[in-house]
Amino acid sequence: MRHPYRHASSSRALFAAVAATAVLVACSSSAKPSSSASSHAPLKIGISLSLTGDFSDPGKSAERGYRLWADTVNAKGGILGRKVQLSIVDDTSSPTQVVGNYQNLITKDHVDLTFGPFSSLLTIPASQVAKRYGYAFLEPAGGGPKVFAQHLHNLFFVQPAPVVKQGDVFADYILSLPAARRPKTAAYPALDDPFASPIADEVRTRLEAAGIKTVYQQIYPAEITDLTPVVSAMAAKKPDLVVGGTQADDAYRMVKAMVQLKWAPKLLYLSNGANDPHNFPGNVGASNVDGIFSSGDWFPSSNTYGNAGFLSAYTRKYGGTAGTIDSTSAEAYSCGQLLEEVAAKTGKVDNATLISALHTGSWQTLEGNLSWNADGAANSSYVLVQWISGKMLPVYPAGRAQHAPVIAALPWGG
């Protein structure tokens, strides 16, 4: 005999059990990468970018790079037949907002993958969110030491090496010179900034070990508006070589101070500022740039994988010239290149595959061939560039060089 109540009760119990299971599954799936998406569903990639606030300019550069890559790959049919769909949200340059953004992208929007924001400041908290939910975190612009000190296995910094290693390529070049041609003395003025002074320190350590005497070493604060007194004091020590741990503004000020004082060392390397093909000549004068060394991860004239296509697609989509492209756009675009390559090689595009694949072998990007250590720091090296005849050209290492380095008097030298 069927007992209506029992039957009803059993049905309710069954319904409750199914519902509870469904809720559990839903909860569970909300905190996991959605690798089970149908094979033709769009591949959703969540990105938080600084579209307003302090980092809005580079943030928008990153956005241009990401969107250009998405357009390019979709024009080819997408990744494994799935169209790429970017979900880009504004973090207002705030390390608090960026956490909320990635939480929402992962747990509410259920994006399949995530790419990184701009700056180490935002990458650190964002990468922790990605780690918590098992997402791979390909990030174009967080290269500070604290990013790698997190020891996150899911993080991949898509530039050739950690930022503090940026000057190593210049040290390599100097140490490659015959002893007779090497500078004998060096000065190291550097901005009090975690992305500036450590670069000069790394170069100094290596050059001192090779016998190049340090005659001047000085850290200056970011607030200092006039570097003429610093340059005047440095000039009095008559160094052959100046290695400036600089960012943008102070690099301009240092060169302007040298020009005003009509003093020039035999060799001048500036870690940043001088590697900006658009703004550097405009700020220090196009006639004052020749001979100055700098280094960076990407340049319009790079002969790296896909660069020619990137340049033409970029100028077609956004206008301007190759010389006005911000390297942040190339860094963001490179994140997408990596995704394409992993999918092509493995036939999969889920987070676990991305993490394991990228920790194996070497991968081609606009940034050169990249491989990573366990903490996500790339093992390659930056490119040394030099201003020659008004153009910034890669000069070292030989495999990336388009011109031999030139040791000649700086234009304003007295």
Place this chain on the structure above:
Amino acid sequence: MHEAVQAVILGVLTGGVYALMASGQTLIFGVMKVVNLAQGALVILAAFLSHSLFTAWGVDPFLSVLIIAPLMFALGAAVQWLLLRPLHQDDAALLSLLVTFAVALGIEGALTVVYHTDYRTTRPAYVDRSWRIAGYQVGEVRLAAFALSLITLGGLWMLLSRTRFGRSVRATVQNPVAARLLGVETARVAALGFGLGAATAAAAGAVYGMVYSFNPNSHYDLISRLLSVVILGGLGSLGGTVVAALVMGVASSLVGALASPVWSDFSFFVVLLAVLLLRPQGLFGARLRGAL
């Protein structure tokens, strides 16, 4: 010794640039007693306008002052008339601090939208020129800035001490009620005075844009120095502004060259504190009663 002399020369020339930038602040803060946190932003706004005129139409930065000064005058007068004049007299000194800070942020925001955050420098053909005198380098633009600051401050002195408008300004500041009773249109005078102070930012901005690279955030570095120069010189003392700017320039330059640039800015504030402890009215300030 050579290093020290070169540092003093650099300091004097830098002081000239700061004297020029502080001239408007002297009028607005020193004479009119309005704590104006927007003066640095006005200087940077003028630097951008001068840069645009130079890059778009080739207008020489020094000549651009003639175009920019009326615009800055109008902006300054509008700020005073629309935002500062309505403030209640009892709270005006304190509230002007907030209002002018808001104006500074507004200018910064507008500049960021229009020009973005890249650094710029205005670079006419003569910007790198310097004379070599007895083995020391003297930059032409900085020397011109020094001369311009003396002309501007001299002009302000003439205006304040030798004209009816100047007497109206001083009367308005010292006793607005009595000034009104004597027929002075105090609201109009205050707006014109603020506008005049803002107009001097045109010359300061044109020079700043040539000597330093700048972006919309650069005004933060300026404002504390401009206020300090006016206080050190003595509120209302135009000559004191020049001397204070020179003290600031030379102290910063000497410490930066001979000790450490870390302490170069701090050295000026040490001088400022020492002077204020010994002479609270500043180097050339008078003890006045009745000033706002």
